[in-house]
Amino acid sequence: MNSDKITRIVLLSVSLLIVLVAGGMVFSLVDGAIPSFQKFGFKFIFSNNWNPTEGRENYGALPFIIGTLMTSVLALLIALPLSFSTSLFLGEYFHKTKFAKVIGLMVDLLAGIPSIVYGLWGFYVLRPFLMDLGIGNQGFGVFTASLVLAIMIIPYATSLSNEIIAMVPRDLKEAAYSLGATRLEVITSVTVPAARSGIFAGYILAFGRALGETMAVTMLIGNSNLIPTGIFSTGNSMASIIANQFGEADGLKLSSLIAIGLILFVITGIINGIGKMIIKKFER
Amino acid sequence: MKITIPILLVLFVLASCQQSGKKESKDVDTSKVSLTAAGATFPMPFYNMVFKKYADSYGTTVTYGGIGSGGGIRSLNDKVVDFGATDAYLENDKMAEMPAEIVHIPTCMGAVVIAYNLAGVEGLKLSNELLEKIFLGEITKWNDAKIVANNPELKLPASSITVVYRSDGSGTTHIFSDYMSKISTKWAEKVGTGKSLNWPVGMGAKGNPGVAGTISATEGTIGYIGSEYSFAMKIQTAKVQNSAGNYIEPSIASISAAAKADLPDDTRVMLTNSKDPDAYPISGFTWIILYKEQAYGGRSIDKATATIKLLNWLISPEAQAEAEKVHYAPIPETAVAKAKAILGSITFEGKPIL
Numbered sequence: 001m002n003s004d005k006i007t008r009i010v011l012l013s014v015s016l017l018i019v020l021v022a023g024g025m026v027f028s029l030v031d032g033a034i035p036s037f038q039k040f041g042f043k044f045i046f047s048n049n050w051n052p053t054e055g056r057e058n059y060g061a062l063p064f065i066i067g068t069l070m071t072s073v074l075a076l077l078i079a080l081p082l083s084f085s086t087s088l089f090l091g092e093y094f095h096k097t098k099f100a101k102v103i104g105l106m107v108d109l110l111a112g113i114p115s116i117v118y119g120l121w122g123f124y125v126l127r128p129f130l131m132d133l134g135i136g137n138q139g140f141g142v143f144t145a146s147l148v149l150a151i152m153i154i155p156y157a158t159s160l161s162n163e164i165i166a167m168v169p170r171d172l173k174e175a176a177y178s179l180g181a182t183r184l185e186v187i188t189s190v191t192v193p194a195a196r197s198g199i200f201a202g203y204i205l206a207f208g209r210a211l212g213e214t215m216a217v218t219m220l221i222g223n224s225n226l227i228p229t230g231i232f233s234t235g236n237s238m239a240s241i242i243a244n245q246f247g248e249a250d251g252l253k254l255s256s257l258i259a260i261g262l263i264l265f266v267i268t269g270i271i272n273g274i275g276k277m278i279i280k281k282f283e284r
Numbered sequence: 285m286k287i288t289i290p291i292l293l294v295l296f297v298l299a300s301c302q303q304s305g306k307k308e309s310k311d312v313d314t315s316k317v318s319l320t321a322a323g324a325t326f327p328m329p330f331y332n333m334v335f336k337k338y339a340d341s342y343g344t345t346v347t348y349g350g351i352g353s354g355g356g357i358r359s360l361n362d363k364v365v366d367f368g369a370t371d372a373y374l375e376n377d378k379m380a381e382m383p384a385e386i387v388h389i390p391t392c393m394g395a396v397v398i399a400y401n402l403a404g405v406e407g408l409k410l411s412n413e414l415l416e417k418i419f420l421g422e423i424t425k426w427n428d429a430k431i432v433a434n435n436p437e438l439k440l441p442a443s444s445i446t447v448v449y450r451s452d453g454s455g456t457t458h459i460f461s462d463y464m465s466k467i468s469t470k471w472a473e474k475v476g477t478g479k480s481l482n483w484p485v486g487m488g489a490k491g492n493p494g495v496a497g498t499i500s501a502t503e504g505t506i507g508y509i510g511s512e513y514s515f516a517m518k519i520q521t522a523k524v525q526n527s528a529g530n531y532i533e534p535s536i537a538s539i540s541a542a543a544k545a546d547l548p549d550d551t552r553v554m555l556t557n558s559k560d561p562d563a564y565p566i567s568g569f570t571w572i573i574l575y576k577e578q579a580y581g582g583r584s585i586d587k588a589t590a591t592i593k594l595l596n597w598l599i600s601p602e603a604q605a606e607a608e609k610v611h612y613a614p615i616p617e618t619a620v621a622k623a624k625a626i627l628g629s630i631t632f633e634g635k636p637i638l
Contacts, residue, residue, distance in 0.1 A: 052479075053482060123497075138502050224488060225488075245451075245452055250354055
């Protein structure tokens with residue numbers, strides 16, 4: 001056997017291992033969720049009743065699905081203008097200057113902070129500040145969680161789009177300048193269209209991160225198992241209810257928590273799929 | 285095919301010879317045994333301290349995983365631990381679901397205190413009616429006429445009440461809701477008893493530290509936490525009305541008083557709403573659970589003996605004295621006697637261990 005063949009076999013088996021692990025995860029999620037879906041059917045997804053009291057158990061995932069989507073979308077909306085401006089600043093206006101490098105470093109630093117630290121900061125600094133402004137229920141709620149989530153996902157959106165923006169060919173931009181375009185016109189009609197699939201990919205990545213974020217959200221969202229009535233009311237997210245309740249869960253409750261995990265998995269999959277499709281469309 | 289059955293038989297006989305051979309060696313050495321246990325987080329500070337002390341004096345080391353009462357029961361069910369720990373005793377139907385008969389050993393007592401955060405308001409008194417109405421969301425302001433009437437000497441602010449509860453499943457919630465169901469039929473109907481509940485109002489925080497942190501950082505909040513946390517963190521606590529009508533401050537003495545009632549022989553009893561006039565009404569035992577027949581899953585007699593010796597020490601005055609240092613109440617004499625009797629009934633291959 002030559003070395004080429006050995007390498008190929010090693011690589012193949014490692015890749016197969018990943019397929020096996022992913023497949024095994026899906027299998028165990030589905031397997032664990034079956035009792036819950038058997039009991040509640042598709043009503044599980046659309047029911048807003050979460051009652052874990054023994055003897056009157058009834059589980060529905062709707063409050064958590066809505067909570068997760070609300071916090072993530074809101075976080076994305078807050079992060080969008082911030083990270084888009086930052087990536088333009090870093091990739092276009094001040095590309096390769098010392099100042100941009102410092103800011104780029106700071107943005108990357110944000111990505112490296114563990115989520116529990118964001119949670120602590122949100123709990124002890126941001127929340128009292130929001131309370132002083134008179135926002136929300138003692139400062140807890142969807143809005144507070146979204147604000148912290150937004151800060152957490154900014155680096156994911158920024159660093160990818162910033163690199164793609166910087167990679168837009170010089171010739172293209174110079175051609176536009178030679179036609180008399182202003183800098184803003186170059187950005188809106190050359191740089192952004194050329195880089196859009198990469199920028200979009202960055203936001204999908206950021207959105208995916210927001211969907212699954214657990215610790216910081218748990219600390220700030222208020223953990224009330226009801227559908228949020230507005231962006232300032234308390235709620236709960238899918239990741240957060242699982243983290244909160246799996247420890248003491250058994251039987252139907254455990255199965256319902258696994259079912260929520262499965263739904264979260266499917267939602268993340270769908271969003272990634274849509275993202276990939278749109279990116280492909282852009283590339284054409 | 286024909287030959288396999290005799291071979292199996294021979295193996296079986298050999299194996300049983302080995303087993304009985306082991307039993308013959310009388311000298312059981314427990315000093316090098318290490319035990320594994322898991323369960324409730326509520327008594328964890330107590331267990332960590334006494335297990336360390338036990339290892340220092342007697343050699344047997346114990347690894348305790350605070351994974352929650354439900355996890356403790358599951359681990360014992362799966363036979364991956366030497367004993368489990370739980371804040372809520374197993375009901376008969378759950379006992380029957382276990383693979384073999386289990387017993388409960390009470391190890392210490394704790395209480396659930398009603399903590400609140402109101403600047404300058406000391407010694408809030410809560411009647412049963414007030415507790416019910418606040419936690420069901422029917423009273424929403426601190427200066428509600430009913431609270432003022434019960435606490436005429438206090439200056440109560442006009443701010444709104446925020447109820448804080450445990451977002452995770454917890455024995456603390458179980459004790460609290462058990463008490464609430466006893467004092468309020470409306471609570472029993474609407475919410476009920478359990479480790480996690482369908483709360484009508486308020487917001488959740490994770491774990492005793494989460495609830496304690498939220499309350500101490502947020503003015504106008506009220507919630508329930510394990511007494512050991514509130515004693516250690518010196519959080520404001522309310523006086524709760526017991527079944528004799530007295531307003532009782534949670535303390536080690538008033539918690540111990542709750543266990544003066546008659547105990548059943550298997551010690552499985554909720555001590556909430558105790559009849560004793562000095563008792564703090566939201567008190568309870570925490571238990572260690574283990575199999576009555578210790579020879580299972582290939583466990584050695586050394587391990588079984590080490591387990592029982594440890595538990596026997598845990599209910600001795602020496603270990604119980606440690607409980608107060610970490611803000612738990614020791615179990616009363618009657619409970620110690622009952623626990624000793626239970627330990628005496630535990631066997632290895634049918635023979636008593638102690």
